Amino acid sequence: MNMQAPRGTQDLLPGTTESWQYVERKLNDICHRFNYKEIRTPIFEHTELFQRGVGDTTDIVQREMYTFKDRGDRNLTLRPEGTASVVRAFVQNKLFGLPNQPTKVFYFGPMFRYERPQQGRMRQFVQFGVEALGSADPAIDAEVISLAMSCYQELGLRSLKLVINSLGDTESRENHRKALINHFEPHKDELCSDCQVRLDKNPLRILDCKKDRDHPAMQSAPSILDYLNEDSGQYFNKVRHYLDEMGINYIVDKNLVRGLDYYNHTAFEIMSDAEGFGAITTLSGGGRYNGLVEDLGGPETPGIGFALSVERLLMALEAEGINLPTEDVVDCYIIALGEESVTEAVRLTYKLRKAGLQVDKDYQDKKFKAQFKTADRLNTKYVIVLGENELEKNVVNVKDMHSGEQQEVGINELENYLLNELQGGK
Template identity: 60%
Template sequence: MIQVPRGTQDILPSESYKWQFVEKKLFEIAKNYNYDEIRTPMFEATELFVRAVGGSTDIVNKEMYTFQDKGDRSLTLRPEGTAPVVRSYIENKMQHNVEQPVKLFYLAPMFRYERKQKGRYRQFVQFGVEAIGVEDPLIDVEMLSMLMHIYQSFGLKNLKLVINSIGDIDSRTQYNKALVEHFSPRIDEFCQDCQTRIDSNPMRILDCKKDRDHELVKSAPRIYDYLNDESKEYFERVKSKLDDLGIKYEVDYNLVRGLDYYTHTAFELMSDSEGFGAITTLCGGGRYNGLLEMMDGPDKTGIGFALSIERLLLALEAEGIEIPEEKGIDLYICTMNDEARDTAGTLLHKLRSRGISADMDYENRKLKAQMKDADRKNASFTIVLGEDELSRKSADLKEMATGEAQKLSFEEIINTLEEL
């Protein structure tokens, strides 16, 4: 039997209403912050992710789904959302838009070939936001405020916001030199990936999942000590404004994020709920100065974050927060004979065209079984069509919650339900 591919999942109707609820709220919050939706292709040129995400990252080296198309072009299913959005910003010359920054959000499936874990899949759905075109601590704070707003709007309380500054390019250069000096004498004690990163991106050693408890990681130089005055001032303004807004946070000087394009503010949001799992990160993001130029774009900067819908749902489950199920259908039509079934089909067409949700029995079951089906579908009203109802062209519209019924013509039933 052919089964769902490893690392993917079917979202069945018993669960899909939760996704719809979450997605609707995310769209509403994004619009409240004046972010507009962008939709990019599911696959891009492989070079986009190699250049933007970074050749030293696990995403590029281990996790991308890459293939050659019939034109012998190397394409990759998108593993993350920032690079495609930035590519679109550059290609469509959005730097010339009157309003800057350009505020964009997306909700789309991403693909990474990684080991399946609780709340992590090889195909997962990511909601992300990007503000491109302006460098200002207030934009960074807006991002963090929006991030907290999203999770708190669902009722989540066991949250921990962790922030850091990676500094500008000059600060990072000096810090990387210090890390090379710190790790090089004992780099052979680290995993093979870290031994490679010492030359390509030593900051990512601090982000290694295998060697995170190594004593040299714990005693590594703090990046804050290598920030130049401009970078320190930028970070202090971000923290000050967060304090003004009452947004609680912790500073973690080892937080560098997993992508090469981050500069200045970097952040992660974590869940402190019991039973959430070993991987506590809910969301992450940061500022990316220089990314657009790296992709042959204009001298513009941006900031963004992305969250996994799967892990958001997992956090809600961990805190015992239930998502309300949508109401059932407006009307269920029970039928007593074949002629009634034909009439019911015509009525359904008229009802649905007027915006009324309605259904009927298609298995020719007995009336009692049809009424049970109406209950399962949580119908607000029912009507029964038999010989008498067909001859009169009317039926008793029964309200299921109260049991009250009123005799109405077929057209009156439609008009009544439309008004309700």
């Protein structure tokens, strides 16, 4: 019997989860300031959602999805990404009918992809994402990009590189598609088997291939920027103008295409240049996906979004030596000696917790000194000592673990005393 965590998954233990919680609070706060609301979707969806929404030619759909049949013989898939689920919820719940548009949402949640586990790439990973549905204004493209950059900058990261590109509208992409086919057709037999299939179905994906990235034909491939029609070119210029106005530095990369079929117009990635971060430098990516809502049964609705891996975000923080302020401290620890004192300690612990304090006590019948050692290991601010003598006088001894000072306080006054002391020390 294998009782280990499945390959590609991990346990996040106390001591580690505090960093995750801090990051989640920070990202939640940023979304609040940008006026994005949280959405929560199911962990599994009908398989067809991802086949239609993500695209049949993507690596995700072809080989990375966890798909199974339920007892009703329905094909279900553990979600490999968040956008398709958000758009499905947008259509199903008719969020397009709400008076305030665009609909701006964010999400946290586990995603699942069957790929070779490596540092920063797990089979179950946590993704944070943002979607803005209902606006074709290039200013919201810039807003989404600025939100993504804020997520990293406000956590202290500095070795960042923003790369952007335009994939154009339908006309621009079709002209570029024809140029790519003409360019790669003479080299078809030299390409990997996946790219040979992509050449007919979606030649743009060839530019995203990891196996053929060093092939000479990749370096001379036609650029989408040379095939943008007037409207697409103006759109991209406006996005760049807004980024310039916000003081956000970027690099235009003509080969940036992203790995999902639904992207058009703006595409972007944020990378880490930190030394020692690893060979895979991408932290997050996203772009515009006009047409996806219609593909999933909704009305014509433009959209844009991005997603980041929390695991890779934490890796980037580690690479830059950034320690998050997650000091774990306990407000007070109650040491009780004697059966009646233990009973009173149970009551006091509950009362102080209800007052908003972080409180703990012994549950292993340890000796007095051992309990003090536990309080010290927990980084406790105040230790409350309650024995038979104290109980008779209806008092407790309060020790300030920082200064070493000790004071006798009435049990009925303890709550106010601790609240005043703790607030004064903040």
